[in-house]
Amino acid sequence: MSEYVPAIGLEVHVQLKTKSKMFCSCSTDFGAPPNTNICPVCTGQPGVLPTKNKKAIELAIRAGLVLNCKIQKYSLFARKNYFYPDLPKAYQISQYELPISKEGFLMVGDKKIRIIRAHLEEDAGKLLHYIGSTPVDGSLVDLNRCGIPLLEIVSYPDIDSPQMAFDYLKTLRRLLRYAGISDCDMEKGSLRCDCNVSVRKIGEKLGVKTEIKNMNSFKEVKDALTYEIERQTKVLKEGGKIFQETRLWNPKQGKTFAMRRKEEAHDYRYFPDPDLRPIFLSEEMISEQKKQIPELPADRKKRYTEMGLSEYQADVIIDEKELADYFEKVAENSNPCEAANIIITHLLRQINEKNIPYSQIPLNPQNLSELVNLKTDGKITPQIIKRIFPEMFEKNENPKKLLENIEVVSDEGEIKKIVMDAIQKNAQAWNDYKAGNEKASGRIIGFVMKQTEGSADPVKVKKILEELKNENFDS
Amino acid sequence: MSYFDEIKNYLERIKKQDKYNAFLEIFEQRALNKAEELDERKKRGEKLGNLAGIPVAVKDNILVKGEKFTCGSKILEGFVAPYSATVVEKLEAADAVIIGRTNMDEFAMGSSTENSAYGPTKNPHDLKRVAGGSSGGSAAAVAGDLVPVALGSDTGGSIRQPAAFCGVLGFKPTYGAVSRYGLVAFASSLDQIGVFAKDPDLLESVFDVIYGVDEKDETSHKIDTSPKNVAFQRIEGYPKIGVPKEFLNCSQEVREIFEKALKGFNIVEISLPHTEYAVAVYYIVAPSEASSNLARFDGVRYGRRIEGDDLISTYSKTRGHGFGEEVKRRIMIGTFSLSSGYYDAYYLKAQKVRTLIAEDFRDAFKKVDYIVTPTTPTPAFKIGEITDPLSLYLQDVYTIPASLAGLPAISIPAGKTKDGLPVGLQIIGKRNSDFMLLFHDIFYFTGEK
Incomplete structure (x- = not known):
């Protein structure tokens, strides 16, 4: 049938x-x-x-x-x-x-x-x-x-x-x-x-x-x-x-x-x-109305994917014109992909939780693009972003100002101690990493970040890990 | 004499002498207030409007804010107008005094004012006869010298026919020359507000105040006003007057008076071949539009409501009791004509023939300046004499064609029958030539002055 x-x-x-x-x-x-x-x-x-x-x-x-x-x-x-x-x-x-x-x-x-x-x-x-x-x-x-x-x-x-x-x-x-x-x-x-x-x-x-x-x-x-x-x-x-x-x-x-x-x-x-x-x-x-038509969602999506955004990211960003406009302002002064990423993971979460219309986003795009730049320059970890974002969003704060209040562990000696401790507690991952599995380092870095509540400088952590690997450090 | 005294005199006269049932109500307080205001402003040396102190009666389908309003129907019992029609606002701005509302066939449907829920209006020339309709009250009020001027509305002859029956001037302007805002719609594509008077100059002054584009009425439009400047200048030779041969199947006496009135004019016989279908076309188009226009009188928001067991029975009881026979008949005809499956054969076909009728006129006006016809086939008939609706419909056989074509037309007294009944002559002008029609010498060539 x-x-x-x-x-x-x-x-x-x-x-x-x-x-x-x-x-x-x-x-x-x-x-x-x-x-x-x-x-x-x-x-x-x-x-x-x-x-x-x-x-x-x-x-x-x-x-x-x-x-x-x-x-x-x-x-x-x-x-x-x-x-x-x-x-x-x-x-x-x-x-x-x-x-x-x-x-x-x-x-x-x-x-x-x-x-x-x-x-x-x-x-x-x-x-x-x-x-x-x-x-x-x-x-x-x-x-x-x-x-x-x-x-x-x-x-x-x-x-x-x-x-x-x-x-x-x-x-x-x-x-x-x-x-x-x-x-x-x-x-x-x-x-x-x-x-x-x-x-x-x-x-x-x-x-x-x-x-x-x-x-x-x-x-x-x-x-x-x-x-x-x-x-x-x-x-x-x-x-x-x-x-x-x-x-x-x-x-x-x-x-x-x-x-x-x-x-x-x-x-x-x-x-x-x-x-x-x-x-x-x-x-x-009729031609006057043609002039009144702004760039439409399909065209924007095309342009955004050409900027490097994934299909998914582009779809989310174009969903509302006001959000897309906001995104563009952020992306003017920062990396579009990272901007889209932060908007989707952090900004939208705040907006949804607090039920704020797109027209009334308290955080101005300038401050957000600074955050994006900190991220692309490796000066801030996802964990720290997660920590500071709610306050930054609500008070429209400059991220650098908020970072001043966060103790960043950048003393190499101290970081090295924590890293070595992490290696000891994740022996398998360390061995895998040494054996050439780059991904295995994630578990150790994650452990470090957890220990330091995200305040360890990730660049330094990575550097120390590599040094220890070259020294063939043994757990 | 002060405006106050003058208006008071008019009010007294209407109260005492309206044996015609011309007025449904006089607006005593409104009129006296206005008169008082005019006296005061005059004392202060203010300039008053062009119609200062002139009492104007208004057909009861034109809204006057704060006054009772019925359209000659029971269904609007208790209704008070929430706003004023544009024409009323214009008249009051020109310092005219709105003195009362006049009787009419219910919702302007009829040719004798016998369809009023408030009794027929009698003809001042013979109280046993009808005043014509539907604006019979306004015609009789002017004919009986109760007021010098009155407003009416004309859909298929509702100004011209009663004017002819009552021996006064009755002017229907070009469709759209006067705003319809505040005129209760009967047939929107035909309705037009116009003026009754005995004095042509007064009629012209009132029209001069009420005509013009109104942003509240999209169908209102500009008309030619330049002929005003050449008023009373003769067109070289007499104007060429066309008499359509299709319009002469009237009574012998009417025909004799008509022909006598036209003696000495430059007459050309013309033909308007499609006008034989005019009455048929009209009785499709007008009821169709009416069936929709009158649907709002449902008892939900205003007027008299008769509660039924459910919504549908409330509608049918309210409308069944509220509307008179003729209104119901036309709603039925119109509803039928617009029904799916019949629309093409009736409404659409009628609109096509309407276009042909308008083209007949356009062609004729290439040859002549005016078209002149008897206004009605007979003089005023007796109250109760015609009961068959179709015979009554044929009363408008000479007036309907100009309505369908949207042309300006005026009925002027052409003479009287042996029994002393007035006979009217209709002059139809080109579209938008209203002022020409009002100003031209032709007024003064006919019958009695």
């Missing part, structure tokens, strides 16, 4: 990084008290009219460009009509037949995922349910989010595994953050993702798809897809049928549940919004 393979297409909504909403001048600030960022326009009062946010259109152009899309010089807003209490006008202004950009692609590693379209639309409000509670018994609506500009990016079903969906989202997020298009923060709702997934036998045409909603993290997207693919495969293997339907992911149970069938789906009665003039884009507007 041949195996089933999945075909996954993602619909990703990202909030465009604008100060004001899509069709009115209300603020887009996250976390404001309910119904404070609202006005007659975004609450759908009688008689109001929408007016387009220019910045949102510019960001949509930029997004189209970084997603390798064709930018449409003429595009239209359309009304998507449906009733729901979080939708004040009872229609969402979106784009339908003529989106601002279409037919692009995103490289996820070596795999090309094609993009059907990336179009502009406005967000709806948020319902808060207090059924059976006091003082409010019922549902309330918060319209702060209503009218916030979104870009919906729809991929072809080119994604063939949950892991690839995960990687696609990570790549997309990184790209949009680099280009200043969106924060893509799932927790703040500035990135949301719905999945279309079907399975089929290899070589057959696409199967019936289901749409999964309600995933709150990239990991949940992966989990939901894994579950849904297994579910569909099982149904088909048992001779059953997949229905085109919308399913909700329940993260607690780790399952998807049917919400509505295709025949129950809304007829949105799309038509061009007569209140809004078409979007006409000039060559200048």
